Amino acid sequence: MPRAPRQPTIIDVARRAGYSKSAVSLVLRGATTVSAEARQRVLAAAAELGYRPNRLARGLRLARGQVVGMIVQDAQNPYFSDLIRRVEDVLLQHDYDVIICETGQDVRREEQALARLSGRAVDGMIVYPTDSRRLAASLADLQAGGVHCVLLGGDGVGSGLAFDRVEVAIHDGALAAMEHLIGLGHRRLAFVAGVSPQQPIPERSGAFQSALARHGMACRDDLIVHCGFRLQDGYEAGRELLLRPNRPTAVFAVNDLVAIGVLRAARELGLAVPRDLSVVGVDDIELAAYLNPPLTTVAQPIDRIAEALGDLVLSGIRARRDPAVAPPAPRRIVLPTTLVVRGTSAPPDGGPAVAD
Amino acid sequence: MPRAPRQPTIIDVARRAGYSKSAVSLVLRGATTVSAEARQRVLAAAAELGYRPNRLARGLRLARGQVVGMIVQDAQNPYFSDLIRRVEDVLLQHDYDVIICETGQDVRREEQALARLSGRAVDGMIVYPTDSRRLAASLADLQAGGVHCVLLGGDGVGSGLAFDRVEVAIHDGALAAMEHLIGLGHRRLAFVAGVSPQQPIPERSGAFQSALARHGMACRDDLIVHCGFRLQDGYEAGRELLLRPNRPTAVFAVNDLVAIGVLRAARELGLAVPRDLSVVGVDDIELAAYLNPPLTTVAQPIDRIAEALGDLVLSGIRARRDPAVAPPAPRRIVLPTTLVVRGTSAPPDGGPAVAD
DNA sequence: ATGATCCGACAAAACGATTAGGCACCCGCA
DNA sequence: TGCGGGTGCCTAATCGTTTTGTCGGATCAT
Numbered sequence: 070m071p072r073a074p075r076q077p078t079i080i081d082v083a084r085r086a087g088y089s090k091s092a093v094s095l096v097l098r099g100a101t102t103v104s105a106e107a108r109q110r111v112l113a114a115a116a117e118l119g120y121r122p123n124r125l126a127r128g129l130r131l132a133r134g135q136v137v138g139m140i141v142q143d144a145q146n147p148y149f150s151d152l153i154r155r156v157e158d159v160l161l162q163h164d165y166d167v168i169i170c171e172t173g174q175d176v177r178r179e180e181q182a183l184a185r186l187s188g189r190a191v192d193g194m195i196v197y198p199t200d201s202r203r204l205a206a207s208l209a210d211l212q213a214g215g216v217h218c219v220l221l222g223g224d225g226v227g228s229g230l231a232f233d234r235v236e237v238a239i240h241d242g243a244l245a246a247m248e249h250l251i252g253l254g255h256r257r258l259a260f261v262a263g264v265s266p267q268q269p270i271p272e273r274s275g276a277f278q279s280a281l282a283r284h285g286m287a288c289r290d291d292l293i294v295h296c297g298f299r300l301q302d303g304y305e306a307g308r309e310l311l312l313r314p315n316r317p318t319a320v321f322a323v324n325d326l327v328a329i330g331v332l333r334a335a336r337e338l339g340l341a342v343p344r345d346l347s348v349v350g351v352d353d354i355e356l357a358a359y360l361n362p363p364l365t366t367v368a369q370p371i372d373r374i375a376e377a378l379g380d381l382v383l384s385g386i387r388a389r390r391d392p393a394v395a396p397p398a399p400r401r402i403v404l405p406t407t408l409v410v411r412g413t414s415a416p417p418d419g420g421p422a423v424a425d
Numbered sequence: 426m427p428r429a430p431r432q433p434t435i436i437d438v439a440r441r442a443g444y445s446k447s448a449v450s451l452v453l454r455g456a457t458t459v460s461a462e463a464r465q466r467v468l469a470a471a472a473e474l475g476y477r478p479n480r481l482a483r484g485l486r487l488a489r490g491q492v493v494g495m496i497v498q499d500a501q502n503p504y505f506s507d508l509i510r511r512v513e514d515v516l517l518q519h520d521y522d523v524i525i526c527e528t529g530q531d532v533r534r535e536e537q538a539l540a541r542l543s544g545r546a547v548d549g550m551i552v553y554p555t556d557s558r559r560l561a562a563s564l565a566d567l568q569a570g571g572v573h574c575v576l577l578g579g580d581g582v583g584s585g586l587a588f589d590r591v592e593v594a595i596h597d598g599a600l601a602a603m604e605h606l607i608g609l610g611h612r613r614l615a616f617v618a619g620v621s622p623q624q625p626i627p628e629r630s631g632a633f634q635s636a637l638a639r640h641g642m643a644c645r646d647d648l649i650v651h652c653g654f655r656l657q658d659g660y661e662a663g664r665e666l667l668l669r670p671n672r673p674t675a676v677f678a679v680n681d682l683v684a685i686g687v688l689r690a691a692r693e694l695g696l697a698v699p700r701d702l703s704v705v706g707v708d709d710i711e712l713a714a715y716l717n718p719p720l721t722t723v724a725q726p727i728d729r730i731a732e733a734l735g736d737l738v739l740s741g742i743r744a745r746r747d748p749a750v751a752p753p754a755p756r757r758i759v760l761p762t763t764l765v766v767r768g769t770s771a772p773p774d775g776g777p778a779v780a781d
Numbered sequence: 782a783t784g785a786t787c788c789g790a791c792a793a794a795a796c797g798a799t800t801a802g803g804c805a806c807c808c809g810c811a
Numbered sequence: 812t813g814c815g816g817g818t819g820c821c822t823a824a825t826c827g828t829t830t831t832g833t834c835g836g837a838t839c840a841t
Binding site: 434435436446447450451454478479481482483484485486487 | 829830
């Protein structure tokens with residue numbers, strides 16, 4: 070039975086190079102107080118042995134695990150999985166691993182995730198928070214303990230808190246979408262929103278309401294249908310909405326997945342898009358352009374979001390490492406959205422195609 | 426300036442409980458050699474302090490980090506992101522974190538990922554390998570070093586190697602799909618396959634070829650178009666294929682994303698689906714049912730795959746921990762596929778709608 | 782009464798890396 | 812020759828946890 074070949078440690082390298090393990094460590098950490106010869110021989114020995122530092126030991130000593138945690142609500146939403154991948158790309162280049170925590174809309178799971186990750190001595194944290202108020206305390210604790218936290222939010226979550234933040238100007242995009250629909254002549258518009266009236270996705274619903282108001286339309290409560298953020302949620306909400314006697318001619322959906330769900334509901338009810346119904350989503354997931362018809366949507370600049378998140382978390386970690394003068398003031402990056410008009414939005418037809 | 430509140434350690438708990446740190450450790454690990462009173466007071470102290478064991482220290486001591494690595498090619502493919510989420514669910518319940526490594530089709534990145542993870546003392550590994558031959562050596566090393574590896578593959582990857590494996594009977598499903606298309610009357614069929622002739626997705630292309638052969642049709646090389654596994658790949662391959670003079674009436678796509686790409690190409694070329702073109706995919710991602718028309722596809726039992734992967738890796742890890750009698754024989758779980766007929770497959774029309 | 786056994790708890794040695802502090806040694810200069 | 816000040820490397824302490832071995836004392840059998 071072949072005995073498990075233990076990974077070479079710093080001591081093996083030291084022995085092979087003929088130096089002490091501290092010399093090896095110094096070389097590997099790039100200290101200048103080492104002779105050129107020592108450096109040379111240590112590096113050679115490390116290469117020959119295929120030495121890879123044990124990150125657990127390193128992390129234990131330094132009280133940081135070279136890990137960044139990322140908390141999102143739904144890693145299956147292509148918007149998030151795309152974002153995750155890009156953030157991972159950035160962080161991997163700086164030798165950080167990423168642990169993803171998916172929390173649904175569940176604040177308890179968010180807090181569990183925080184606790185779990187703090188046991189791993191995460192260096193940083195990227196959070197798309199569900200309910201910023203409840204999470205704020207735990208996050209502040211974490212940050213006080215040296216974990217640099219960055220928030221992502223297009224909806225003003227946790228504003229005023231002392232965290233780095235990346236915000237997306239969803240409100241502008243949502244407004245543009247509404248103006249687009251109203252400009253096409255739509256007068257019966259509905260908003261399919263996330264989760265519950267208690268968590269109102271303020272930027273998006275705010276844009277919906279103020280666009281209506283600006284054009285002299287009332288925003289009755291029943292024009293906002295609350296559901297989750299997923300395909301099936303959109304489908305169910307869409308059915309409910311489109312079966313109403315006086316169904317809307319245009320729907321603004323909280324995100325693309327929900328929009329796709331609404332599209333399915335419309336199709337199954339015999340409504341043609343965009344003739345009988347216009348639909349606009351948010352996110353511009355890659356798939357949006359592939360739908361039939363392709364989806365009109367408010368595009369988020371995912372690449373720039375990911376880049377900004379990565380930069381903020383990395384520079385925050387660096388700043389925290391040297392206890393330089395002051396704790397850096399929280400930074401805030403705001404990124405724009407763009408309305409991408411495709412095939413699911415058009416002027417309303419003469420009237421509803423189904424009985425009202 | 427509030428000093429960073431250090432996380433409580435086992436020593437803090439010991440002090441508070443009035444016992445030594447070893448007593449605390451014993452209690453926490455569930456040893457029986459501790460008095461009931463000691464247990465009680467230790468647990469109380471731990472709870473009061475909100476003690477959470479430091480996984481770095483624990484991992485260093487035990488040479489395992491309570492982490493499972495997962496290597497996939499494209500975490501953005503909804504099939505994989507769904508799978509990842511479900512596997513994470515299973516493993517999280519047993520207190521393992523999961524680190525995802527996305528490798529594209531790049532074998533070098535696969536090996537980098539392996540090296541990186543071994544520095545974290547992963548306990549287990551779930552791998553969807555690109556090229557099993559090259560990866561096999563590194564994986565075998567890893568496994569010899571005590572990391573339990575589980576392979577996922579529907580295409581016979583790395584068969585005969587001493588790893589636990591979950592296989593999906595893609596061949597059967599692909600065959601059923603082909604029989605379905607041929608039964609509908611299609612005689613000009615094409616296969617849009619992954620990547621390159623060097624990596625031929627043997628089960629799927631094999632099924633394509635043998636179905637043709639069984640019905641007396643020749644499988645000319647040009648009936649297989651190689652491309653990647655993503656939306657855009659399918660789109661480009663579809664354009665190429667459907668612009669040919671004698672375009673096929675039916676396309677079997679290597680996965681659903683590629684199928685969706687082909688559908689877009691068809692639409693843009695003015696081909697109606699399924700009248701002018703039938704398309705069948707593989708995976709049955711949730712989205713398939715939401716497309717217009719909904720996608721006919723070979724469904725993989727994702728929930729069962731995830732469950733099987735989780736079980737195999739967990740039981741493998743457990744078995745390795747106690748150096749019980751023998752190293753457990755590699756296990757193999759084969760899961761079935763189902764053909765789900767939806768709206769993108771129908772009998773071929775009188776003939777091509779565009780000039781040939 | 783005395784040796785054997787056991788029980789509960791603890792001290793101490795790992796695990797692999799970082800780093801402060803110290804110790805030779807060598808150089809130059811007085 | 813003696814001394815100061817650099818170099819260049821090493822020793823040792825440390826991070827938080829697990830685990831082996833030990834030890835005092837109680838119990839038990841003889």
